[in-house]
Amino acid sequence: MFEQITDRFDTIFRRLRGLGKITDSNIQETSREIRRVLLEADVNLHVARDFIAQVQKKAEGTKVLKSIRPGEQFIKIIHEELVHILGDEKAKIDLSRKPSVILMAGLQGSGKTTTCAKLAKIFTDQKKQVLLAAADVYRPAAIEQLQLLGSQIDVPVYDEGVGDPVAICANAVAQGKSEKADVVILDTAGRLHVDGEMMNEIQQISDKVKPNEILFVADSMTGQDAVNSAKAFSEALPLTGTILTKLDGDARGGAAVSIRQVTGTPIKFAGVSEKLDGLEPFNPKQMADRILGFGDVISLVEKAEHVADEKTVDMLEKKMLGNEFNLEDFQQQLMQLKKMGSLQQLMGMMPGMNRKLMKGMNMEDRQLLWTEAIINSMTPAERKNPTIIDGSRRKRIALGSGRSLQEVNQLLKQFVQMKKMMKQFGKMKPGKMPMGNFMGIS
Numbered sequence: 001m002f003e004q005i006t007d008r009f010d011t012i013f014r015r016l017r018g019l020g021k022i023t024d025s026n027i028q029e030t031s032r033e034i035r036r037v038l039l040e041a042d043v044n045l046h047v048a049r050d051f052i053a054q055v056q057k058k059a060e061g062t063k064v065l066k067s068i069r070p071g072e073q074f075i076k077i078i079h080e081e082l083v084h085i086l087g088d089e090k091a092k093i094d095l096s097r098k099p100s101v102i103l104m105a106g107l108q109g110s111g112k113t114t115t116c117a118k119l120a121k122i123f124t125d126q127k128k129q130v131l132l133a134a135a136d137v138y139r140p141a142a143i144e145q146l147q148l149l150g151s152q153i154d155v156p157v158y159d160e161g162v163g164d165p166v167a168i169c170a171n172a173v174a175q176g177k178s179e180k181a182d183v184v185i186l187d188t189a190g191r192l193h194v195d196g197e198m199m200n201e202i203q204q205i206s207d208k209v210k211p212n213e214i215l216f217v218a219d220s221m222t223g224q225d226a227v228n229s230a231k232a233f234s235e236a237l238p239l240t241g242t243i244l245t246k247l248d249g250d251a252r253g254g255a256a257v258s259i260r261q262v263t264g265t266p267i268k269f270a271g272v273s274e275k276l277d278g279l280e281p282f283n284p285k286q287m288a289d290r291i292l293g294f295g296d297v298i299s300l301v302e303k304a305e306h307v308a309d310e311k312t313v314d315m316l317e318k319k320m321l322g323n324e325f326n327l328e329d330f331q332q333q334l335m336q337l338k339k340m341g342s343l344q345q346l347m348g349m350m351p352g353m354n355r356k357l358m359k360g361m362n363m364e365d366r367q368l369l370w371t372e373a374i375i376n377s378m379t380p381a382e383r384k385n386p387t388i389i390d391g392s393r394r395k396r397i398a399l400g401s402g403r404s405l406q407e408v409n410q411l412l413k414q415f416v417q418m419k420k421m422m423k424q425f426g427k428m429k430p431g432k433m434p435m436g437n438f439m440g441i442s
């Protein structure tokens with residue numbers, strides 16, 4: 001996610017960190033570079049302009065400050081402004097009525113139906129009664145798709161087959177009311193904002209059922225398209241927020257950065273995988289950290305807490321920080337990781353993770369299994385002390401695991417790299433967020 005924009009900001013930051021003081025000319029130069037990065041990432045022109053104007057203004061203000069690290073100060077300004085543009089605070093979802101009604105709107109294929117089910121899962125996990133409604137009567141199999149998703153999470157789906165979408169929504173809300181449901185989520189057909197008839201239909205649905213929330217579902221991979229249609233939808237409907245989907249793909253960041261300013265409503269959730277548990281409340285600070293490459297400690301910790309067994313994690317963390325980590329621990333860690341989901345996704349969240357190194361490591365999920373096989377073929381002594389693994393041991397391990405000698409060598413090399421990285425983490429003071437260190441806050 002956001003690889004390009006993150007890499008580019010990394011270059012800018014590296015230069016900023018070397019600055020002895022902030023001058024007009026380096027403010028100008030940095031502004032120009034940021035502008036280029038934002039536009040390349042498909043950020044809306046006006047949003048980029050406002051962003052730079054704010055950063056410039058604040059940077060001007062720091063010229064007079066006698067800061068020890070003026071570059072860090074500048075970086076902090078950029079970070080703060082990005083958090084601001086993304087919405088500052090986490091947005092809430094309004095579930096004050098019974099049933100509360102959520103209407104989904106958006107272009108074709110943006111992820112509405114999937115997101116309906118993901119939202120339903122979030123609410124049922126909170127012990128709420130949810131009813132899904134199938135109001136896409138145009139696309140063949142749209143109803144079956146919602147029914148299938150509903151059955152996976154045990155949530156009923158209201159449908160009338162190919163009926164009138166306005167009536168279907170109204171009837172679904174009535175049914176939700178009579179069944180004392182807490183939330184009714186209306187899945188609608190994908191539509192283009194230039195299609196007057198279809199826009200008229202969703203306006204009628206909105207007028208009729210008066211939803212608590214009208215959420216625009218935006219495919220973050222489509223950049224400007226998502227932003228332009230978001231604007232049109234926000235003019236046609238009283239939107240209460242946006243859900244950004246497919247952030248796990250190769251989104252460049254433009255939609256994420258622009259959409260809040262353009263619609264004037266907050267981003268409420270982010271879709272981060274195809275799976276039904278792949279929806280997260282949108283967190284502006286966390287998103288800014290990801291875009292700027294500051295790592296995402298919070299998500300990582302939350303994820304770990306969710307699935308990993310606490311004692312093992314604690315133990316591994318101590319070893320990592322104390323630089324006592326061996327292949328046996330690595331094996332344990334792999335088992336924990338496997339429980340946590342996609343490895344690429346996790347690696348992307350690691351703070352301070354060297355992106356280039358990460359690419360070189362090429363740890364795909366299926367590789368996880370092979371890696372495990374290789375480690376399993378080692379003797380306990382080898383795992384405890386990998387330095388004893390010489391040529392003949394490597395051959396035996398390769399044979400035993402059914403992997404090539406080259407892969408065994410690669411794994412051992414990766415392990416050494418990983419230890420180096422851990423050593424860097426270890427240098428950070430315990431209990432301190434890498435972010436704080438990075439900013440020079442102590």
Ligand SMILES: Nc1nc2c(ncn2[C@@H]2O[C@H](COP(=O)(O)OP(=O)(O)OP(=O)(O)O)[C@@H](O)[C@H]2O)c(=O)[nH]1
Nearest residue numbers: 108109110111112113114190245246271272273274
């Ligand atoms: N990777 C990833 N895929 C997603 C995400 N959200 C949706 N998708 C995928 O995007 C595709 C389209 O999703 P749908 O939910 O059918 O989209 P839709 O807006 O309902 O589509 P229409 O009803 O045809 O307008 C499906 O293959 C989904 O699995 C996401 O957050 N990440």
Ligand SMILES: [Mg+2]
Nearest residue numbers: 112113136142
């Ligand atoms: Mg759909």
